[in-house]
Amino acid sequence: MSEGSDQDIIDSQSSEGAVGQEVEKAAETSQYNLSFKDILCYLLGNRKAIIKVARNSSSIWYGILFVFFAGIAREYDQELFSENPMVYFIPFIASTIMILWIVLWFQINTRTLKLLIGNSQLRSFFATFWMTGPLAFLYAIPVEEFFDSMLAVEINLSLLSLVAIWRVFLYGRVLHVCTGVNFYAPLITACCVVAYPSLMLKYVSIVGVMSGSALSAEQELLRNFTGAAMGVVVIAFFISLPVTLFQFVTYKKNPERLARMPEIDQKGRVSLVFILSASLLAALAYLSFQGKLSNHSRFTALVQEDKYEEALAFAKDLNRDDFVKTRPLALPYSSNEGIYLLALLNEEHPQWLKDVVYKWAAVSFQSRWSDDESLVKFLNKKPLLNSDLEFLRNNKEIFNEHVNNVLLYTTAKSYDQKMKIVLFDAVQNFSQYDIISEKNLEYLQSLQSQ
Secondary structure, eight states: OOHHHHHHHHHHHHHHHHHHHHHHHHHHBBBBOOOOHHHHHHHTOOHHHHHHHHHBBBBBHHHHHHHHHHHHHHTTTTSSSTOGGGGHHHHHHHHHHHHHHHHHHHHHHHHHOOOOOHHHHHHHHHHHHHTTTGGGGGGGOGGGGGGGGHHHHHHHHHHHHHHHHHHHHHHHHHHHHSSSSSSSHHHHHHHHHHHHHHHHHHHHHHHHHHHTOOOOOHHHHHHHHHHHHHHHHHHHHHHHHHHHHHHHHHTOOTOOOOOOOOOOBBBBBOHHHHHHHHHHHHHHHHHHHHHHHHHHHHHHHHHHOHHHHHHHHHHHHHHHSSSSSSSSOOOSSSSSSHHHHHHHHTTTTHHHHHHHHHHHHHHHHSSSOOOOOHHHHEEHHHHHHHHHHHHHHHHHHHHHHHHHHHHTTTTTTTTTTTHHHHHHHHHHHHGSSSSHHHHHHHHHHHHHHH
């Protein structure tokens, strides 16, 4: 073989090697599996991680899984799956509506974010939004199992505030990195438009449900937090709105400055280890709490059906830890459940159950509606427990106010005369415990003399 031909072979091999390296390099950039580090860095706003997530085809699938498991993290200790399976899909519906609202907001007002239906840019938009889902896993911490109810509410509200602020600023960072445009102000404005009505409905529901009776310390804290959050949203809206309007006007004058989300040009697959690990954690959470939720549902259903004796019998052999602590057992459905339960309490019932009933009865006594039948049943209770007397002495004022309301109710012409006699006798006999106030006794005598 000649010397020239040898050189041709060497050159050919070198050329093929160079081409191979280029192909290999191209393959590295066109195919990449996101790592745990990439996802963590994304949540921390790292620029390189954001670009990787926006370009990778597996991001949308990771995002869907994160939203699904975030729904489980929110509800595994709140909702019984067999009774309300759709609650676990609410995050998909809510997040989809929020994404489409943000897209519409930008499309109508800025002309800067070009997103075409069917284009991978819209898919990238969904993927980057859903990839913020792991932040919601902070809600999965069962703080109620470790702290008292008041501190647990404070921690949960703090986590809610942290996640809300983190997600807004993280996604503002994502849009800025992906498009090169500062979308913080428009994003905050768009979020405020959604957040204020949502908070208003929550605020009104708290007051509406509890109208006519005192709020518990936890409910009062929640109401105050909701009111404060509404104030923060209003302030944030009016601060971000001028900046948003300025950007809208500026960008409309420069329609050539269109910003685009990155194309999805990088193939990747979801880690099987992640799916198995997340599924295992979800299964453990369900095994730990679904039984407790089932007990909770059974007890409250019996009370709601006015099967008070059965409800107490069901709970008698259980411990408080056999019920979830994220939802109250004392949940008034009308004005009298707590009083009926109080009338049926006996020494065989555990102290934790007595405490629940006493708390429930205190709420029932403060109800605006006066129920004579439940009061008569309690006044004629035999024997009256020492703990009952202690509860009444600690709540003497609200108890006597309830008695007074019931007595006042008897002045109606349509009031049943037989029931009136039974009620008067019950109040008179109960006066031996020195719980009935002098005012009510005098009022009773005046009614009897009429």
